[in-house]
Amino acid sequence: GAVVSQHPSRVICKSGTSVKIECRSLDFQATTMFWYRQFPKQSLMLMATSNEGSKATYEQGVEKDKFLINHASLTLSTLTVTSAHPEDSSFYICSANIRGVREKLFFGSGTQLSVL
Amino acid sequence: AQKITQTQPGMFVQEKEAVTLDCTYDTSDPSYGLFWYKQPSSGEMIFLIYQGSYDQQNATEGRYSLNFQKARKSANLVISASQLGDSAMYFCAMREGGGIWITGGGNKLTFGTGTQLKVEL
Numbered sequence: 261g262a263v264v265s266q267h268p269s270r271v272i273c274k275s276g277t278s279v280k281i282e283c284r285s286l287d288f289q290a291t292t293m294f295w296y297r298q299f300p301k302q303s304l305m306l307m308a309t310s311n312e313g314s315k316a317t318y319e320q321g322v323e324k325d326k327f328l329i330n331h332a333s334l335t336l337s338t339l340t341v342t343s344a345h346p347e348d349s350s351f352y353i354c355s356a357n358i359r360g361v362r363e364k365l366f367f368g369s370g371t372q373l374s375v376l
Numbered sequence: 377a378q379k380i381t382q383t384q385p386g387m388f389v390q391e392k393e394a395v396t397l398d399c400t401y402d403t404s405d406p407s408y409g410l411f412w413y414k415q416p417s418s419g420e421m422i423f424l425i426y427q428g429s430y431d432q433q434n435a436t437e438g439r440y441s442l443n444f445q446k447a448r449k450s451a452n453l454v455i456s457a458s459q460l461g462d463s464a465m466y467f468c469a470m471r472e473g474g475g476i477w478i479t480g481g482g483n484k485l486t487f488g489t490g491t492q493l494k495v496e497l
Contacts, residue, residue, distance in 0.1 A: 302490075303490055353419070365485065367423075
């Protein structure tokens with residue numbers, strides 16, 4: 261079945277550094293990928309919609325300059341948390357769907373970011 | 377207003393019993409999709425079942441079935457014959473809009489707050 265690979269699964273970084281998270285669709289083309297954020301014991305909150313070849317669409321309240329999204333190819337989207345701070349510590353998870361397959365949205369395995 | 381409401385923060389069920397996880401939703405869009413996902417402690421989101429707003433029959437996938445009551449705007453998940461491996465967080469989610477999904481941009485989901493299910497011996 262379709263697989264979305266997310267890397268890294270866990271990252272610990274110092275405050276002020278930038279962290280890049282990759283999301284790849286392994287056996288299908290994903291024109292759209294989605295980035296979610298999840299705090300402990302809470303729901304997933306959509307951060308942005310990543311569109312191949314164009315700018316990402318951010319949800320209200322999400323800082324575009326803080327969370328840079330690049331969707332350079334049909335199989336890869338990246339989320340860069342710039343100048344990370346402890347409050348950015350969270351679980352980040354991406355998802356992608358196969359065009360025309362309405363009921364299937366495939367998720368990556370998530371990235372646990374801890375900013376010290 | 378909450379678009380997806382899961383009123384049960386936690387549920388317990390005995391092994392081999394059936395359990396129902398509640399989900400109500402709110403939308404004015406006549407075309408929408410409802411999803412259930414399972415999230416074990418590892419964090420991955422596992423797709424369980426999907427129900428389209430125009431689907432005539434309730435969705436079923438193995439031990440999972442969705443009790444879709446459109447007029448009441450509810451989409452409860454029923455897990456039959458619970459197993460210890462079913463212990464996890466369960467999320468109900470909704471996608472609004474019908475034709476957008478064709479272009480790939482439509483599967484933007486709104487999630488409920490989740491229900492933590494524990495299956496006991």
